[in-house]
Amino acid sequence: MLRIFNTIDGKVEERRKPEDGSWLCLSDPTDVELTTVSQETGVLLSDLRAPLDDEERSRVDIEDDYTMVIVDIPTVEEREGRDHYETIPLSIIVCGGLIITVCMQDTPVLHPFMEGTIRGFNTYMRYRFILQILYRNATMYLRYLRIIDRKSDNLELKLRHSMQNREILQLLELSKTLLYFTTSLKSNEIVMEKLNTLGKGNGIRHLKRYEEDDDLLQNVIIENTQAIEMANIYSGVLANMTDASASIVSNNLNNVMRIFTIVSIILSVPTLIFSMYGMNFQKGMIGMPFSNSPYGFIIVVVISVVLCVLVTWWLLRSKLFK
Structure with a gap:
């Protein structure tokens, strides 16, 4: 123009x-x-x-x-x-x-x-x-x-x-x-x-x-x-x-991976316990704790929860995840 x-x-x-x-x-x-x-x-x-x-x-x-x-x-x-x-x-x-x-x-x-x-x-x-x-x-x-x-x-x-x-x-x-x-x-x-x-x-x-x-x-x-x-x-x-x-x-990515790592480790504890009992849990089986107890399943669950809490506490206080 x-x-x-x-x-x-x-x-x-x-x-x-x-x-x-x-x-x-x-x-x-x-x-x-x-x-x-x-x-x-x-x-x-x-x-x-x-x-x-x-x-x-x-x-x-x-x-x-x-x-x-x-x-x-x-x-x-x-x-x-x-x-x-x-x-x-x-x-x-x-x-x-x-x-x-x-x-x-x-x-x-x-x-x-x-x-x-x-x-x-x-x-x-x-x-x-x-x-x-x-x-x-x-x-x-x-x-x-x-x-x-x-x-x-x-x-x-x-x-x-x-x-x-x-x-x-x-x-x-x-x-x-x-x-x-x-x-x-x-x-x-x-x-x-x-x-x-x-x-x-x-x-x-x-x-x-x-x-x-x-x-x-x-x-x-x-x-x-x-x-x-x-x-x-x-x-x-x-x-x-x-x-x-x-x-x-x-x-930020490291923080996300840190959380995922902690969650994976915590979940691996009950996974390991339940996988062993899932394969070998039989009534009266020698060497398997609580196999003869009617409350064996509840006891194993409680132990798994306690272990998860202990592992979580240890991971949160660990220098590797701070």
């Missing part, structure tokens, strides 16, 4: 045709839309298609007629009733008096710009627009990282009494997400450093850098660095939690 926006009298308005200072937003674009934008702006079709590949790396490309910045942004989708987090590329292209964003999805990173809720946003200030997108992107990472942290805390509570693999698999999914986040954030950090270097002294063609943009760039770098640190911390916590959960599951 292609949408065109312009800042008019401090308000963001959607337009039908691009003008000087317009923002062309391409979300999940069709081939016709990509071809049309390429013909009208002069941007190579291959560059417009670049962010549609989810494996595209973050970078800054400076061409003769335009400058392209590609960063990784976080996204969430529902799978099997749960939110699944991953990263996708977002391309920001500055071409003459236009700025173009291309993404394979309708990302919430850009929604506040469309709604005009970003303070100081102006489609004419293209360098600042790029920084504002990067700042918004870093805050989205931080937001999702906090959600992941809360999810890991809930999983920790479940793992204390769980013997199933479901929680462990969810931990592995979160660890995988954090790995993707960390890699993407570090790639974005390189892009920011390059923007900072090339932006000095109007080093990037097509972009005008204002003095106020320096503070914004530093804030972007700080937010991105904080996101990297949080992702690394949470990754370490999840790694330790995964190891601990495996130990907990193993310990």
Whole structure:
């Protein structure tokens, strides 16, 4: 979908045709839309298609007629009733008096710009627009990282009494997400450093850098660095939690096997006694105790119960089963 926006009298308005200072937003674009934008702006079709590949790396490309910045942004989708987090590329292209964003999805990173809720946003200030997108992107990472942290805390509570693999698999999914986040954030950090270097002294063609943009760039770098640190911390916590959960599951299994072992030993005592009497119990049989007594069966049962109680007491006090 292609949408065109312009800042008019401090308000963001959607337009039908691009003008000087317009923002062309391409979300999940069709081939016709990509071809049309390429013909009208002069941007190579291959560059417009670049962010549609989810494996595209973050970078800054400076061409003769335009400058392209590609960063990784976080996204969430529902799978099997749960939110699944991953990263996708977002391309920001500055071409003459236009700025173009291309993404394979309708990302919430850009929604506040469309709604005009970003303070100081102006489609004419293209360098600042790029920084504002990067700042918004870093805050989205931080937001999702906090959600992941809360999810890991809930999983920790479940793992204390769980013997199933479901929680462990969810931990592995979160660890995988954090790995993707960390890699993407570090790639974005390189892009920011390059923007900072090339932006000095109007080093990037097509972009005008204002003095106020320096503070914004530093804030972007700080937010991105904080996101990297949080992702690394949470990754370490999840790694330790995964190891601990495996130990907990193993310990719970050992407790169950301990109970089964005790029960098996206790039941083996009367089984042994009754099996011997079942084969050889005959009235007046020499060598078989209580074979001549009318209360022989009751006496044997009582003895078996007493032995079971003694064995149970010994097993419960034994160090082997503590």
